[in-house]
Amino acid sequence: MPALPSxxxxPLWDQFAALLPERPEYHPDHPLGCHRQRIGDRIIFDKMLQxxxxxCSYEAxxxxxxxxxxIRDRRDEWIRQxxxxxxxxxxxxxxxxxxxxxxxxxxxxxAITKAPGGGEAAGRSPVDRGKQGLKRSGMTDGYGIPLGRVLAGANRHDSPLLAPTLDRLNDLGPLPHDITVHLDAGYDSDKPARCSMNVASTAASPTRARRRLSRPASAGMSNAPTPGRTSSPGSPAATNGAPPSSTPSSTSPIPSSPYVA
Structure with missing residues (x-):
């Protein structure tokens, strides 16, 4: 049974295949020009979709x-590329x-997840008897579409990860002039504001820093759940599917900062 309909x-494979680099037909280092045939990229692609x-696991x-x-080797190769x-x-x-x-x-x-295999970003999990775990700081749009994430050790607090997570917005092109960032009680401190100030002032490119300063986000702090998961004022679920308004009705504004408050 296929994982997804053809x-x-x-179309997904056609788009991915266009990104694959050109490969020689034969191994250049072999004196006879022959070697064990490489498993086709399409086969690995279908396996990863499954x-x-x-x-399921790779072995299954x-x-x-x-x-x-x-499958793992080809996955790592594509990640490096x-x-x-x-x-x-x-x-x-x-x-x-x-x-x-x-x-x-x-x-x-x-969110904290398990990381039994460890890794560079893994750390001791405070909710899993000190085993290896990851903290995934994720960001979604108003309808819950994933926009980006940042990985860190499971023992990291959410607040310091806010600025690098919002950094993923730079890859989305033009942004609205006013952006409301919905956060839970874990961010109820001045750390998010300080992190955004530091990111704006220490950006690698001065032009990039000015762009952030010229487009401040009108952010709000809210104890409501993440938009798109459960009904909360200003979220799509609370507006019967209508797009959320750019002016939040239930969030209490806090002092604005160059990027997010």
Whole structure:
């Protein structure tokens, strides 16, 4: 049974295949010009769609066509080449053009997940007996469409991750003049404001810093759940599917900062 219907996978593969670099037909270092045949990229691509769709392990999805090690190696190769970052950018741009991203309402929140394999960003989890875990600081638009995330150790607080998470907005092109950022009680301090001030003042490019300073976000602090998950004032669920307004009705404003309050 296919993970996704062909009318969806075929255009997705065509777009991904266009990002793949050219590869020589034969191994250049082999004296006879022959080597073990490389598993086709389309096979690995379909396997990865199955992993995302069914949530199974690499060993469970491997078969006679390719091994679990091959899937992992090809995944790491594509990550190093930046293919998934470019594919994500294309997907967001296409969605924004066809459906429309609600960028005047942004929700940011953190979540702790397991990381049994460790990794550079993993740390001791405070909710899993000190085992390895990750803190995922995610950002969505007003309808809950993922816009970006930042990974850190599970023992990191949400507040210091707010500024690098909002940094992902720079990849989305033109932004609305007024942006409301919905946060939970974990951000109820002056740390988010200080982080945004530091990011604006220490940006790598002066032009980039001025752009942030010239477009301050009218942010609000709210204890309401993330927009798009449960009904909360100003969220799509509370407006019967209507796009949220750029002026929040239930958030209490706090002093504005160059990027977010």
């Amino acid at each position: 009318w969806l996978t075929e 992993l995302l769709r069914f949530g 999805i491997a078969g006679t066509t390719c091994s679990a090690t091959t 930046g293919l998934f970052v470019r594919l994500k950018q294309i997907a967001l741009e296409s969605y924004g053009r066809i459906v429309g991203l609600v960028l005047d309402q942004i929700a940011v929140d953190g």
